[in-house]
Amino acid sequence: MDSAWPTHFSIRTEPLGALEIPGSPYSLAVLKEGYCLPQPDGSTRADGTITLVSGPGNQVLVDTGGPWDRDVLLAQLGQRGLGPGDVGWVVCTHGHSDHVGNLGLFPSATLAVGFDVCQGDRYLCTELAQGRPYPIDPHVLIMPTPGHTGSDVSVRVDGTSLGTVLVAGDLFERCADEPGWRELSENPSLQERSRRAALESTDVIIPGHGPPFRVYRDPRP
Template sequence: METDSEGQCVPLSETQLDFPGEPYSVSVLKVGFCLPQTDGTFRADGTVTLITGLRTVLVDTGGPWDRDFLLRSLKDRGLDPGDVDVVVGTHGHSDHVGNLNLFPAALLIVGHDVSEGNTYRPNQLAEGQSYSIDEHVCVCPTPGHTGQDVSVQVKGTSAGTVLVAGDLFECCNDESSWRDVSMNPAVQEVSRQEALRTADVIIPGHGPPFRVLRK
């Protein structure tokens, strides 16, 4: 179990993927993974998360190979791609933003870019300021894994504040691995500590959700 100065990671049951709340609920549609192979390669896919409530927000879309899975998962919840108001790509790696083209009508937030169609909105993500979707949901800059990583913070769920963190955290017990895939470990460590200080549950990029217990 990983222990950080700001909090302790506690794995949740791998079946605990839904966090109901008012006015927003959070559901993990797909748990990401990263599996080293014997030939030196690795197989990986990013976590896909749906936030529903006043607006419908999809955080990360998986890789292009997840297209049919993603469409089916939305349909199972009574949704078409056109029903998704906001799509957030936590960073630009192919296993996290491989299906952005399914959502041409959505507000797209990818890294520090905020766009509707081909119109880009001014924002202060690059200056370290959050981008508010509303008073309950915001997109927070959490750099380190890449220079423009963002996470999505959702307040008011049954589990408290949920942070959909992309690859800020690989998984709960990632202390031996996250630095190896980090562009800037020192910066990422700061982002991780802030997440552990403020979130009650973290949804990482390549593993099931985990709870944060603060000292």
């Protein structure tokens, strides 16, 4: 991807080639890589990426996959010595079934689904709908990134070995997803603005239906 941005740099992206990103204080691991596969009969097989953000005393799960992913998710957590009760936050980037299908595994976590953030039946005050991020802690932010739906969010993680990482849900389908993402967008012009902001400010993006990719901002001659 190389776009003519109205800035002093151009943007290009490349597959990262890894599913884990170390860092301090937070590291990330893709527990299941999402996919989106058109079928000969016109249907689509799709599942959302599941990502774990691990830091000191805090585990943040971003998207939970579909309900068919229950055993995979529990097994992936178990391989890291974790159970559902060890996850302090679950952030679902939006409300589609392949992203929220296992919320019921985490009743004790603080839950964020789109612009709603709750602890049990207590809903917290946020300004996500007004375009302002919501901090989980100084290194991890829930970012409003609408367009795919009206209340999509992403999770921004600072301080990894590769810089700033954005777990983006369906803001990006995959690396080099032009023009297909537009067909799935409720508001393509709004999503385009959210995508541009992400590409201008982050170093790695974990998309909703493909492997992580790097973002490079090359100075224009």
